[in-house]
Amino acid sequence: MNERISVDVEMRQSWRYASGAAMERFCEGLRNKRIEALRCEGCGRRYLPPRPFCGNCHLHLSHWVPVAQEGVLEAWTVVCLPFLDGRTGTVRNGPYGMGLVRLDGADTTLNHYLAETDPSRLAVGLRVRAAWRDDLRGAIDDILHFEVMQ
Ligand SMILES: [Zn+2]
Numbered sequence: 001m002n003e004r005i006s007v008d009v010e011m012r013q014s015w016r017y018a019s020g021a022a023m024e025r026f027c028e029g030l031r032n033k034r035i036e037a038l039r040c041e042g043c044g045r046r047y048l049p050p051r052p053f054c055g056n057c058h059l060h061l062s063h064w065v066p067v068a069q070e071g072v073l074e075a076w077t078v079v080c081l082p083f084l085d086g087r088t089g090t091v092r093n094g095p096y097g098m099g100l101v102r103l104d105g106a107d108t109t110l111n112h113y114l115a116e117t118d119p120s121r122l123a124v125g126l127r128v129r130a131a132w133r134d135d136l137r138g139a140i141d142d143i144l145h146f147e148v149m150q
């Protein structure tokens with residue numbers, strides 16, 4: 001008869017993720033508090049976050065356009081459970097807000113954290129703006145979160 005055994009082992013892995021040319025340029029812009037989208041020459045759609053091809057036309061995208069640091073909250077939620085942040089590898093304790101933000105000048109939404117965690121103060125259509133970290137690194141979390149504008 002086989003007995004079941006258990007061995008506790010802690011494994012560590014490290015890896016580097018290649019974000020691609022579009023995200024690399026996008027992140028370099030963030031280092032300078034510059035947010036840029038990629039615009040399709042075929043249909044004019046402005047993608048943020050940028051992507052290499054248009055989802056409508058399937059054209060390669062290479063025309064960068066600046067977008068504003070403020071825009072409209074298109075969807076939101078408040079998360080109350082701890083979450084392992086895939087970007088940092090650290091646990092983010094709740095509550096924290098998450099939103100889909102369409103920045104002025106973009107046609108698509110950016111999924112990001114919201115400063116507001118009170119559901120009674122959040123609504124689709126609210127104006128929000130980016131809040132930046134002090135030590136910019138050229139990463140998506142250079143934008144700490146989006147704040148509701150008064
Ligand atoms: Zn297109």
